[in-house]
Amino acid sequence: MAARRFLRNRVSVFAAAVLFVIIVASLLSPIIARHDPDKQYRREGLRAGMPIGPTDQFWLGTDGLGRDMFSRLLYGARVSLGIGLAASALAVVIGVLVGSTAGLLGGWVDAMLMRIVDVVISLPSLFIILLFVSIYKPGLFITIAVIALLGWASVSRVFRAEVIAIRERDFITAARSLGASLPHIFGKHILPHLMPLILVSIGLSVPAAIFAEASLSFLGLGVPPPTPTWGGMMQTGIQYYRLSPAQVLLPGMALVTTVVCFNLLGSGLRDALDPSMRNL
Amino acid sequence: MAGFLLRRTLFILLTMLAASGIAFILTFASGDPATMLVPRREGEIPDPEIVAQFREQYGLDQPLPVQYVRYVEQLLQGNLGTSLYYRRPVRDLFVDKFPNTLLLAVLAVITALVIGLPVGALAAVRRNTLTDRIIVIICAVLIAVPAFLLALVLVFFAAFQWKLLPMSGTGSPGHLVLPVFSVALPLAAGYVLLLRTNMLNQVNSDYARTARAKGLLAKLVAIRHVLPNALIPVATVVSLDFAYLLTGIVLVESVFSYPGIGLQALQAVRNRDVPVVMATVLLGSLLIGIGSLAADLVIARLDPRIRLRG
Numbered sequence: 001m002a003a004r005r006f007l008r009n010r011v012s013v014f015a016a017a018v019l020f021v022i023i024v025a026s027l028l029s030p031i032i033a034r035h036d037p038d039k040q041y042r043r044e045g046l047r048a049g050m051p052i053g054p055t056d057q058f059w060l061g062t063d064g065l066g067r068d069m070f071s072r073l074l075y076g077a078r079v080s081l082g083i084g085l086a087a088s089a090l091a092v093v094i095g096v097l098v099g100s101t102a103g104l105l106g107g108w109v110d111a112m113l114m115r116i117v118d119v120v121i122s123l124p125s126l127f128i129i130l131l132f133v134s135i136y137k138p139g140l141f142i143t144i145a146v147i148a149l150l151g152w153a154s155v156s157r158v159f160r161a162e163v164i165a166i167r168e169r170d171f172i173t174a175a176r177s178l179g180a181s182l183p184h185i186f187g188k189h190i191l192p193h194l195m196p197l198i199l200v201s202i203g204l205s206v207p208a209a210i211f212a213e214a215s216l217s218f219l220g221l222g223v224p225p226p227t228p229t230w231g232g233m234m235q236t237g238i239q240y241y242r243l244s245p246a247q248v249l250l251p252g253m254a255l256v257t258t259v260v261c262f263n264l265l266g267s268g269l270r271d272a273l274d275p276s277m278r279n280l
Numbered sequence: 281m282a283g284f285l286l287r288r289t290l291f292i293l294l295t296m297l298a299a300s301g302i303a304f305i306l307t308f309a310s311g312d313p314a315t316m317l318v319p320r321r322e323g324e325i326p327d328p329e330i331v332a333q334f335r336e337q338y339g340l341d342q343p344l345p346v347q348y349v350r351y352v353e354q355l356l357q358g359n360l361g362t363s364l365y366y367r368r369p370v371r372d373l374f375v376d377k378f379p380n381t382l383l384l385a386v387l388a389v390i391t392a393l394v395i396g397l398p399v400g401a402l403a404a405v406r407r408n409t410l411t412d413r414i415i416v417i418i419c420a421v422l423i424a425v426p427a428f429l430l431a432l433v434l435v436f437f438a439a440f441q442w443k444l445l446p447m448s449g450t451g452s453p454g455h456l457v458l459p460v461f462s463v464a465l466p467l468a469a470g471y472v473l474l475l476r477t478n479m480l481n482q483v484n485s486d487y488a489r490t491a492r493a494k495g496l497l498a499k500l501v502a503i504r505h506v507l508p509n510a511l512i513p514v515a516t517v518v519s520l521d522f523a524y525l526l527t528g529i530v531l532v533e534s535v536f537s538y539p540g541i542g543l544q545a546l547q548a549v550r551n552r553d554v555p556v557v558m559a560t561v562l563l564g565s566l567l568i569g570i571g572s573l574a575a576d577l578v579i580a581r582l583d584p585r586i587r588l589r590g
Binding site for chain 2: 118119122123124126127128130131132207211214215218219234238241242245248249252255256259260263264
């Protein structure tokens with residue numbers, strides 16, 4: 001039923017298709033891309049350190065170091081999307097665990113966990129992120145961890161409310177009176193009900209994670225070069241921006257397209273799973 | 281009400297304490313400020329004696345917990361410490377830079393409201409027409425553009441192509457236009473979508489149907505009855521946005537070399553300038569606390585169904 005409702009929403013289906021193409025293309029990048037994304041093609045007669053426009057060999061031209069833009073965009077999609085998905089999945093997993101614990105146990109555990117959530121939500125997150133990356137060498141895993149560590153709190157509020165609602169239903173009372181333990185009830189009876197919401201939460205938090213990664217890389221504090229990421233490409237492109245705006249705008253367009261699609265997909269999924277939340 | 285305010289104030293203080301504690305541990309884990317900041321010539325290894333002297337001078341030779349307690353003590357007396365890098369009181373740095381950020385944030389929120397509210401109301405009144413569709417599509421794209429990318433696009437056209445506006449720095453009102461719009465447009469897009477959704481949800485409510493049944497024109501009902509109610513959630517989001525803006529303008533300030541607290545914080549992180557980083561984090565959590573408090577007060581004031589519990 002939910003699947004049929006989703007398929008009737010043409011905009012979301014289209015967004016899902018675009019995302020599918022982007023993800024498949026990035027996974028197949030060694031086959032599609034004709035060049036090594038890190039290889040610097042310096043050619044005679046070219047002024048050193050100048051990007052070139054599209055040619056037969058370089059479909060979208062090269063960057064200032066003579067690296068193929070098309071290959072870098074494709075490989076960059078792997079890193080940017082990978083970080084976005086991994087960070088939001090991690091944030092949602094932490095959020096579900098904390099929220100469910102608070103919702104199931106209630107009492108002082110609930111009160112304590114929710115105060116911690118309140119504090120984390122009120123932290124000026126970008127500054128904390130900046131501090132983190134200034135300590136540990138910027139890299140893939142620290143970027144994922146930091147984005148997730150600041151993103152789980154708002155997710156956990158949603159899941160706490162959901163678990164409290166489920167907790168009161170008859171089948172839980174039945175399971176309890178049969179003597180089932182709390183972990184068993186959570187795993188067997190509550191988690192399956194949370195699955196759709198988990199999916200929606202991941203979809204809706206990917207854009208923020210992609211933004212965070214791009215901002216960090218743009219400040220030179222994300223995944224270090226030469227690894228291609230969209231934010232990092234914009235950062236290297238900016239020195240040629242006046243002469244060759246494509247250096248910044250191509251990765252920018254890739255990022256905006258991806259984020260728009262995730263937003264549309266996320267709201268489409270939410271509407272399909274819970275039509276009462278649908279907003280015209 | 282008084283109990284509510286007291287509890288929230290205590291909570292803001294608690295958050296600031298937590299934030300400063302985290303920031304304190306993180307900045308010290310990131311490297312010894314003394315070895316980085318002691319004056320020396322390029323490529324020279326600093327004299328250990330001078331480093332030791334620097335440490336002693338700024339109290340960096342004490343154990344971390346002692347330093348933190350001392351920091352909090354100073355804080356309670358209104359002293360934010362001395363910048364290790366600029367050798368000036370941190371408060372003076374903020375007195376210089378904070379008004380710039382505040383100006384940018386205030387102008388951006390006002391611009392976003394001036395653009396966002398009429399457009400959002402228009403889209404709702406003209407629901408499912410071409411106008412509505414175009415507005416929604418533009419806004420859906422705009423909220424997906426990071427502010428720094430929008431800043432770069434605006435720079436390309438307004439500063440490079442048409443040579444209308446200066447690219448970076450400060451000095452004239454023209455210098456503010458691009459930073460303000462880079463921050464304001466994504467915000468405005470968010471307000472448009474929020475207001476539109478709220479209005480469409482309210483159009484079918486009982487009070488709106490009653491008003492129409494009494495013979496009022498549908499458009500008049502939309503503007504006189506539905507709009508004020510639909511504005512309440514927007515007011516909440518605005519007060520929250522305002523607080524996050526003050527802390528989150530970092531990237532736009534860095535694109536435009538705009539001398540605000542965001543750019544200052546970025547440099548301070550790179551320089552391991554502990555007191556400046558700490559003060560920024562404290563200010564940030566204070567502003568977020570005030571913003572969410574303001575949001576709750578605004579709702580309680582506008583929506584008589586909501587009562588604040590102490």
